[in-house]
Amino acid sequence: MSTKKIRVLVVxxxxxxxxxxxxxxxxxxxxxxxxxxxxxNRAVQLLRKWGRELAHSVCLMAEVPVISRRxxxxxxxxxxTGARVDVFGLVASTGGPPALAEVLSKLPKxxxxxxxxxxxxxxxxxxxxxxxxxxxxxxxxxxxxxxxxLAPGRVYFPLDGHDLLVDSAGLARLQRSQGGPCPxxxxxxxxxxxxxxxxxxxxxxxxxxxDGARGLLAIRxxxxxxxxxxxxxxxxxxxxxxxLELKATDGGVPLTAVADLILQHCQRPTFRPGRPPDGGxx
Numbered sequence: 001m002s003t004k005k006i007r008v009l010v011v012x013x014x015x016x017x018x019x020x021x022x023x024x025x026x027x028x029x030x031x032x033x034x035x036x037x038x039x040x041n042r043a044v045q046l047l048r049k050w051g052r053e054l055a056h057s058v059c060l061m062a063e064v065p066v067i068s069r070r071x072x073x074x075x076x077x078x079x080x081t082g083a084r085v086d087v088f089g090l091v092a093s094t095g096g097p098p099a100l101a102e103v104l105s106k107l108p109k110x111x112x113x114x115x116x117x118x119x120x121x122x123x124x125x126x127x128x129x130x131x132x133x134x135x136x137x138x139x140x141x142x143x144x145x146x147x148x149x150l151a152p153g154r155v156y157f158p159l160d161g162h163d164l165l166v167d168s169a170g171l172a173r174l175q176r177s178q179g180g181p182c183p184x185x186x187x188x189x190x191x192x193x194x195x196x197x198x199x200x201x202x203x204x205x206x207x208x209x210x211d212g213a214r215g216l217l218a219i220r221x222x223x224x225x226x227x228x229x230x231x232x233x234x235x236x237x238x239x240x241x242x243x244l245e246l247k248a249t250d251g252g253v254p255l256t257a258v259a260d261l262i263l264q265h266c267q268r269p270t271f272r273p274g275r276p277p278d279g280g281x282x
Contacts, residue, residue, distance in 0.1 A: 005032040011039070012122075085201040085225055085265040087113050087150065087166075089192045091185030091215070093120040093207025095235025097129055099255055100205070101136050104155060106259035109138040113266050114150040116164055116172075116192070118185040120207065123160045130157055144172040158183045165191035181211040185239075189215025198223030201265055203258065204248075205229045207239035217248035225265050227253045 008031055010021050025031050092099055096119045104115070121129065127143070133155070134141040144156040144164055150172055158164035162174045163184045173191075177184065185204070189212060192200040202219040204212040206229055220226045228240035230252025243249055253261060 006030055007032050007034045009034060010036045012036075084199070084267065085113060086199045087116065087170075087192060087196055088201045088203070088262055088266075089116045089118070089185075089188050089215075089219075090203050090205060091118045091189065091207070091212030091239065092205035093181065093209065093211065093236070093239060095206035096120065097132075099229070099235075101133060102255055103205075103258045103262070104133060104137040104139055104141070107137065107139055107262065109153060111139060111153045111263075111266065113152050115139070115155045115262075116144075116150075116166070116188055117155060117157050118164060118183040118188045118212070119157070120181050120183070120211070123182075126157055126160050144174060146172065146174045148172040163187045166195045167191070168195055170195050181209065185212035186215035190218045193218040193222040193224060196222075196224070201225035201227075201262070203227045203229070203253075203262075204239050204243045205255075205258075206234040206236055208236045209238050210242035212239055213242040213246045213248055216243050217246050220248050227258070227261060229258070230254050 008025055010025070010033060012021060022033050022036065025033050090100065090103070100117065100119065107115075119129070130141050130143060137155075139153055139155050141155040142157070144158055148171065150156070150166070150170060156164060156172060158174055161177055161182065163177055163182070165173050165175065165187050167173050175187075189202045192202060193215070200219055200222070201224055202212075202216050203226070204216055216226050216228070226243075226249040228243040228249050231237045231240070232252075233255035234240055240252060244252065
């Protein structure tokens with residue numbers, strides 16, 4: 001394994017945010033922060049001192065033979081328990097946008113449940129991410145409105161600086177972030193557990209820290225469906241690991257299998273003659 005560090009240039013017009021990002025990145029021994037820039041123009045200027053070396057590296061890599069490896073078989077997905085899930089909540093942080101794109105792009109337009117997202121993101125970037133995801137998936141991706149009735153086939157994000165949750169009637173609610181990860185995944189998943197009980201599902205995807213683990217445990221305690229992304233497909237395994245250590249779910253699910261897992265639990269189960277159906281929502 002190569003010991004060469006990953007070199008990162010931090011670009012942010014906020015000195016505080018740039019310092020925070022630099023501090024977080026330097027905690028990872030494989031990463032070397034090589035510079036900071038306040039805007040794109042300065043970043044381009046800095047990148048020109050690396051251009052020649054990058055071209056040289058590309059030429060060297062062209063001489064390396066390609067080695068094919070057979071992918072390992074994915075572990076079996078958790079099977080439906082008999083109750084249909086009426087809503088799913090997903091929590092993600094570092095590496096989350098491409099992970100969400102992978103999952104949402106595989107879900108059909110007529111998905112019979114709404115999906116609520118808590119993706120940690122810097123204020124000012126949520127709307128752009130919503131527009132981007134709208135272009136890569138067939139679901140309707142939107143910013144939630146306070147008091148809105150959740151609809152199937154729609155993906156909801158909170159406004160910048162807000163947490164997204166649901167009330168006891170299942171209506172979308174927005175509240176100002178109280179500090180910590182924003183939007184807060186634990187807040188979202190706890191609210192789903194309280195409102196839907198065993199008829200809700202939750203998943204914790206790639207990310208740094210522990211957000212979402214306690215909320216996922218609340219869903220599991222209520223009898224709902226829970227899962228966490230596996231280590232191999234996570235950019236940062238902090239949040240999924242925290243969920244597993246808290247026993248909020250069993251094992252890890254490859255990112256490529258998450259959409260199928262959601263679909264499995266959204267389908268109305270088929271019952272044998274004489275077998276009573278599920279008792280319905282709480």
